[in-house]
Amino acid sequence: MPGSRDDSGFMVVVTQKLLGTKDQKELTNVYNELGARFEEGVRTVSYEGPIATAEIVRRYVTDDKATFLDVGAGTGIQAEELRKVGFSGDFDGLDPSEELAKEAMRRGRYRQFFHEYITETEECSIKTGTYDNIVSMGAFIPHHIKYQTITELLRIVKTGGYVFICIRKNYLETEHYQGYQQFVDKLQKEGICEYTAIDIPFYYVDYPGLVLVFKKTQ
Numbered sequence: 001m002p003g004s005r006d007d008s009g010f011m012v013v014v015t016q017k018l019l020g021t022k023d024q025k026e027l028t029n030v031y032n033e034l035g036a037r038f039e040e041g042v043r044t045v046s047y048e049g050p051i052a053t054a055e056i057v058r059r060y061v062t063d064d065k066a067t068f069l070d071v072g073a074g075t076g077i078q079a080e081e082l083r084k085v086g087f088s089g090d091f092d093g094l095d096p097s098e099e100l101a102k103e104a105m106r107r108g109r110y111r112q113f114f115h116e117y118i119t120e121t122e123e124c125s126i127k128t129g130t131y132d133n134i135v136s137m138g139a140f141i142p143h144h145i146k147y148q149t150i151t152e153l154l155r156i157v158k159t160g161g162y163v164f165i166c167i168r169k170n171y172l173e174t175e176h177y178q179g180y181q182q183f184v185d186k187l188q189k190e191g192i193c194e195y196t197a198i199d200i201p202f203y204y205v206d207y208p209g210l211v212l213v214f215k216k217t218q
């Protein structure tokens with residue numbers, strides 16, 4: 001069961017700090033300063049999003065050996081949950097924070113790590129059609145990754161593969177998601193992907209979540 005909100009807790013302070021950053025570099029510095037403490041902090045509250053996302057991924061992806069790229073991977077909590085539901089293929093992580101990545105690799109959660117930003121202006125170093133599927137947990141949020149980069153994730157995933165993005169539901173009402181529905185409608189109209197959004201009861205403490213599911217169709 002989810003815990004109640006702790007408005008004086010470590011994660012609230014961290015979230016305020018992250019949302020107060022003025023650019024991506026400053027944001028990455030906050031994550032680097034946190035390092036291993038990030039996951040310790042997350043573990044002090046209930047973080048149901050990765051568990052619910054893994055269960056949803058399991059419904060769509062039947063191949064146990066499927067490969068995954070985890071975008072905004074952090075220390076790899078999502079990878080751990082995917083293993084628990086039976087995925088045993090190669091997982092790679094992508095995240096600009098080297099300190100979080102160090103922790104992820106120390107815990108053996110990924111085969112390799114890309115220290116990069118996903119942006120809407122430039123392609124990252126990963127080749128087109130590389131991964132069977134992509135997951136992203138808690139990274140398409142204000143001050144972090146923009147929804148316009150979903151086009152870039154659809155480039156990296158194989159045709160027929162899925163992109164799963166888990167967010168706090170009410171982020172869809174923020175400026176960060178302005179124009180999102182039109183963006184998704186256009187992708188579908190152009191036949192690039194199929195799309196559905198699945199409600200999950202709890203993303204983090206008692207906040208409801210959403211898993212955005214894109215299937216690459218061409």
Ligand SMILES: C[S@@+](CC[C@H](N)C(=O)[O-])C[C@H]1O[C@@H](n2cnc3c(N)ncnc32)[C@H](O)[C@@H]1O
Nearest residue numbers: 072073074077095097117118137138139144145
């Ligand atoms: C709230 S943390 C979530 C980490 C992890 N997925 C989890 O659930 O524990 C958000 C992550 O997104 C990463 N991030 C922020 N902007 C990014 C970008 N443009 N491209 C890739 N990752 C980014 C941060 O470095 C951070 O590790």
